[in-house]
Amino acid sequence: MKIKGSYLWAGALVVALAAWLGSDDLIDQARGLSDADAKVDAGADAAVNTGQAAAQAESKAKPLPMVRVKVLKAEQRFSELVVTGRTEAARRVEVRGETAGRVIATPAKKGRPVRAGDVLCQLDMADRDANYAQAKAALEWASLDYNVARNLGKKGYGAKNREMSQRANYDAAKAALARAELEIARTRIIAPFDGVVETRTAEVGAYISVGGSCVTIVELSPLLVVGYVGEREVGQLKIGMDAGASLVTGQEVKGKIRFISSSAEPSTRTFRIEIEISNTDLSVKDGVTAQISVPLQPVVAHRFSPAVLTLTDDGKVGVRIVNDEDLVVFVPVTILASDKNGVWVTGLPPSPAVITVGHEYVRAGQKVRRAPNEPNRKTAEITQ
Numbered sequence: 558m559k560i561k562g563s564y565l566w567a568g569a570l571v572v573a574l575a576a577w578l579g580s581d582d583l584i585d586q587a588r589g590l591s592d593a594d595a596k597v598d599a600g601a602d603a604a605v606n607t608g609q610a611a612a613q614a615e616s617k618a619k620p621l622p623m624v625r626v627k628v629l630k631a632e633q634r635f636s637e638l639v640v641t642g643r644t645e646a647a648r649r650v651e652v653r654g655e656t657a658g659r660v661i662a663t664p665a666k667k668g669r670p671v672r673a674g675d676v677l678c679q680l681d682m683a684d685r686d687a688n689y690a691q692a693k694a695a696l697e698w699a700s701l702d703y704n705v706a707r708n709l710g711k712k713g714y715g716a717k718n719r720e721m722s723q724r725a726n727y728d729a730a731k732a733a734l735a736r737a738e739l740e741i742a743r744t745r746i747i748a749p750f751d752g753v754v755e756t757r758t759a760e761v762g763a764y765i766s767v768g769g770s771c772v773t774i775v776e777l778s779p780l781l782v783v784g785y786v787g788e789r790e791v792g793q794l795k796i797g798m799d800a801g802a803s804l805v806t807g808q809e810v811k812g813k814i815r816f817i818s819s820s821a822e823p824s825t826r827t828f829r830i831e832i833e834i835s836n837t838d839l840s841v842k843d844g845v846t847a848q849i850s851v852p853l854q855p856v857v858a859h860r861f862s863p864a865v866l867t868l869t870d871d872g873k874v875g876v877r878i879v880n881d882e883d884l885v886v887f888v889p890v891t892i893l894a895s896d897k898n899g900v901w902v903t904g905l906p907p908s909p910a911v912i913t914v915g916h917e918y919v920r921a922g923q924k925v926r927r928a929p930n931e932p933n934r935k936t937a938e939i940t941q
Contacts, residue, residue: 624915625928626879627861631907634858636894638793638851642784644804646843647833648750648776651758652677654765656743665772667757670839671748678759678771680744689737692730699723699730752776753839775843780836782810784849785827791817793853800832802847810834810841814851858893858901865913866890866900876902877916878909879925885912887921 658680665677706723710716752774759771782802786794794817801811812834821828832849834841865876867887875889888909890902905911910927912919919925 621926623926626910633855640784642849644845645781646775651773675748678746692734692737696730699727703727746771778836782832791828800851805846860899877912
């Protein structure tokens with residue numbers, strides 16, 4: 558069956574008309590989607606702008622923390638090292654005999670000063686005088702024999718070995734006389750240096766063997782004042798530095814450091830120092846408690862109230878200061894000493910602006926405002 562041409566053209570026209578009508582709906586839908594996206598974007602932009610505005614408003618509503626600061630000036634601090642010590646004799650010797658014998662005299666009295674060479678104990682001579690006389694006679698005889706042998710040898714009448722034998726006898730006799738003289742000298746036990754007789758162990762009638770004790774003598778001029786300093790302070794001391802001491806007796810003495818130990822006491826980890834003082838009148842006694850003071854080299858330091866100090870989480874001690882940009886900076890310090898007027902520290906710049914009130918509420922790197930100087934104001938305003 559054949560379809561007429563008119564029907565075909567009519568069908569094509571209907572299809573074209575339907576396609577044209579459908580294209581308008583698609584365009585409208587596309588336009589609707591675009592409008593919706595635009596509305597979403599506009600809403601997001603508005604939200605961002607609103608958040609920024611709110612943040613700015615909040616920032617303006619909350620001002621920077623206010624702290625009170627004080628500009629400190631560095632000062633030279635003349636410090637001294639103070640330790641507790643005691644006086645001590647420069648030397649203490651137990652004088653002993655070099656020969657044996659009975660004590661027949663003790664000229665040196667306990668507690669009395671003696672000079673070097675003074676007799677402390679006198680021993681009896683026993684047979685020493687006889688030994689000396691025998692040694693002296695033997696030397697004279699040996700000298701005569703030696704001179705004869707030497708003269709004969711010069712004339713050619715004597716053998717050379719005889720001369721040498723007589724010379725040996727002469728030398729032996731001479732040595733025997735020297736021993737006899739030394740033995741006599743040893744009966745006088747004498748003081749080895751100027752000092753004071755501390756104890757007397759030998760009395761008249763006592764027998765002293767070789768090495769037996771006669772007296773104990775102490776040297777009190779010069780006198781020492783000894784003390785012990787810690788590991789941190791010993792490096793500040795040098796031999797020859799001036800030093801002083803206040804004794805519990807009320808006496809004040811001065812001298813110089815003559816000794817600093819090179820090794821610490823194992824139990825206390827402290828170092829012994831000795832100060833030598835003059836004591837010609839022997840007025841200062843041995844073993845008196847003393848407070849030693851050693852002036853140290855001046856150091857540049859700052860002094861302020863200990864309430865300003867801050868301890869960090871890792872245990873560092875320091876202060877918070879404000880720099881030229883009004884930013885908080887933490888500066889570690891070393892505490893030198895403390896007194897009724899505050900603490901002395903080192904480690905700060907020459908003229909730091911130290912936060913005296915409000916340092917507990919700020920942190921390093923934070924920007925702050927400086928409170929105006931108001932002498933009548935008791936506390937600083939701190940705005941959180």
